[in-house]
Amino acid sequence: MLDLTAKIYNDEAAARAHLESVLWADGRVCPHCGVVGNSTLLAGKSTRPGVYKCKEKECRKPFSVTVGTVFERSHIPLHKWVLATHLLSASKKGMSAHQLYRMLGFGSYKTAWFMAHRIRLAMNPGDASPPMGDDGGAVEVDETFIGNLRDRPKAKGGAGHKMKVVSLVERNTGRARSIVVNDLSLKTIGPILAANIDRCVSSAEHAGT
Secondary structure (H helix, E strand, C coil), rough: CCCCCCCCCCHHHHHHHHHHHCCCCCCCCCCCCCCCCCCCECCCCCCCCEEEEEEECCHHHHHCCCCCCCCCCCHHHHCHHHHHHHHHHHHHCCHHHHHHHHHHCCCHHHHHHHHHHHHHHHCHHHHHCCEEECCCCCCEEEEECCCCCCCCCCCCCCCCCCEEEEEEEEEEEEECCEEEEECHHHHHHHHHHHHHCCCCCCEEEEEEC
């Protein structure tokens, strides 16, 4: 259970130490040259807390645990980022930016929206995401219609004014993937299925397209 009174959610130094223990479990890694364990902590009144300097002769660049992350160059306190990340990751039913705004006590909803967007973007596996059905199980495919297209007025009947979304779900694991498309023709959907479903899939169900 989440303890909102935990120090990593209320103290910036504790939050930084927590991230360092997670990201640098095997030693500090310079994000510029990739060398492990060859850096020193910078000290001084003009130096921000948690800044290290790489000691490699060809690098010698300063860095912190936030470099290369969604937390980099942010004016939002680091402990707020750690709390927001935990809330978005642990919430079974998802969490809206409005709820995040209320729980983190921000003065602006836009700040909470920005944080939620950045954190979700960081969670996107991108090209590293494996094809669906790579265990040989079935992949179910279906389409749905969501919201309204900006360039089309709302129609009295049909779904021509709505966004078209194709969703794929692994039957064995429940893993899902959704893609917005311009139309639901086989010419459009075929390449999406080929790119996202493993060739070893034994069977697939495709309803309604």
